Amino acid sequence: MENQNRFYIYVLCLSITAYTSAFLLTTSSDRATAGRDSIILTVPGTFDKDKLNGSRWTCGSQIQDKVSNPVQVYVDIPITKVDLTSNLSNENPIKVVSGSKHLFICTANASQSAARIQWYLSGTNITDQASAQPSICSTGCETVISSSILSYIGNITDNGKTMYCTAVNGEGQSVNSTMKSIDILYQPIISDIPDYNVTEGNTLSIFPIIDANPQPTFLVESSR
Numbered sequence: 470m471e472n473q474n475r476f477y478i479y480v481l482c483l484s485i486t487a488y489t490s491a492f493l494l495t496t497s498s499d500r501a502t503a504g505r506d507s508i509i510l511t512v513p514g515t516f517d518k519d520k521l522n523g524s525r526w527t528c529g530s531q532i533q534d535k536v537s538n539p540v541q542v543y544v545d546i547p548i549t550k551v552d553l554t555s556n557l558s559n560e561n562p563i564k565v566v567s568g569s570k571h572l573f574i575c576t577a578n579a580s581q582s583a584a585r586i587q588w589y590l591s592g593t594n595i596t597d598q599a600s601a602q603p604s605i606c607s608t609g610c611e612t613v614i615s616s617s618i619l620s621y622i623g624n625i626t627d628n629g630k631t632m633y634c635t636a637v638n639g640e641g642q643s644v645n646s647t648m649k650s651i652d653i654l655y656q657p658i659i660s661d662i663p664d665y666n667v668t669e670g671n672t673l674s675i676f677p678i679i680d681a682n683p684q685p686t687f688l689v690e691s692s693r
């Protein structure tokens with residue numbers, strides 16, 4: 470059950486001054502922001518998400534009957550994962566034939582707010598080449614699944630580069646997908662064969678310059 474998720478919220482109950490006995494309650498999802506002198510409570514280890522969301526909390530001293538300001542707590546379900554897949558295979562490196570079209574799909578798992586998906590190829594932002602897909606509802610629209618599709622055409626200059634995507638939600642939380650190496654397979658290109666006019670009876674030697682990935686193991690020259 471989604472509602473049985475564990476939430477950790479650090480509650481800071483600050484005694485403002487020793488004389489007034491006023492208390493200040495603040496909450497933080499980050500323990501590091503908690504002050505050294507504050508009381509840190511983890512409320513509670515396991516809590517029903519729906520009851521916790523929007524709940525009001527106060528703290529104070531039982532002896533002096535003073536309470537702090539009330540603090541309202543909201544629950545946010547952050548993005549925890551983003552997957553980079555391709556419509557061909559999920560091997561790594563991904564083999565793409567030069568010049569052929571390949572779809573890469575980046576899917577962020579359910580989060581509170583829609584995520585903005587960005588694409589990178591060896592550090593270069595290639596988000597412009599992708600198209601964001603409409604968000605899909607999850608668990609009765611309580612959370613959404615965001616995705617983006619990158620239509621990629623194999624380019625020799627990208628051989629060995631790494632592709633990954635990131636998902637950033639409204640709160641600025643960001644997660645990275647795994648890195649996928651791109652292996653561009655290209656057809657042997659025979660270049661620099663000069664024009665020869667073969668005169669009958671003469672022997673012609675041709676030394677082609679072959680550029681291919683993977684290197685061809687043998688080359689068959691067809692004769693006419």
Ligand SMILES: *[C@@H]1O[C@H](CO)[C@@H](O)[C@H](O)[C@H]1NC(C)=O
Pocket residue numbers: 518522523543544545546581611
């Ligand atoms: C928490 O409550 C707020 C405001 O009512 C709402 O927008 C949000 O979706 C709720 N969060 C969850 C996880 O249900």
Ligand SMILES: *[C@@H]1O[C@H](CO)[C@@H](O)[C@H](O)[C@H]1NC(C)=O
Pocket residue numbers: 556557570571572
């Ligand atoms: C992957 O997508 C490309 C582009 O739409 C398409 O040409 C190709 O057939 C697809 N491959 C598979 C295995 O679906």
Ligand SMILES: *[C@@H]1O[C@H](CO)[C@@H](O)[C@H](O)[C@H]1NC(C)=O
Pocket residue numbers: 546549550578579580612
């Ligand atoms: C997101 O994916 C992670 C890892 O698969 C999973 O543990 C988590 O429950 C998922 N979160 C949501 C909100 O679907």
Ligand SMILES: *[C@@H]1O[C@H](CO)[C@@H](O)[C@H](O)[C@H]1NC(C)=O
Pocket residue numbers: 587594595596597
């Ligand atoms: C990446 O490119 C997209 C589209 O041009 C842009 O909206 C986004 O801000 C860029 N991201 C970064 C981190 O620069």
Ligand SMILES: *[C@@H]1O[C@H](CO)[C@@H](O)[C@H](O)[C@H]1NC(C)=O
Pocket residue numbers: 622624625626
């Ligand atoms: C391959 O990438 C290079 C460098 O980004 C670019 O100049 C070239 O036009 C691309 N080739 C094709 C066929 O898209």
Ligand SMILES: *[C@@H]1O[C@H](CO)[C@@H](O)[C@H](O)[C@H]1NC(C)=O
Pocket residue numbers: 643644645
């Ligand atoms: C994502 O990867 C980039 C490049 O390696 C790195 O700079 C960034 O810190 C990573 N972000 C996260 C949230 O891990």
Ligand SMILES: *[C@@H]1O[C@H](CO)[C@@H](O)[C@H](O)[C@H]1NC(C)=O
Pocket residue numbers: 664665666
């Ligand atoms: C081969 O012969 C053609 C036709 O006679 C001529 O146009 C061409 O220049 C010749 N090429 C070379 C490399 O001699």
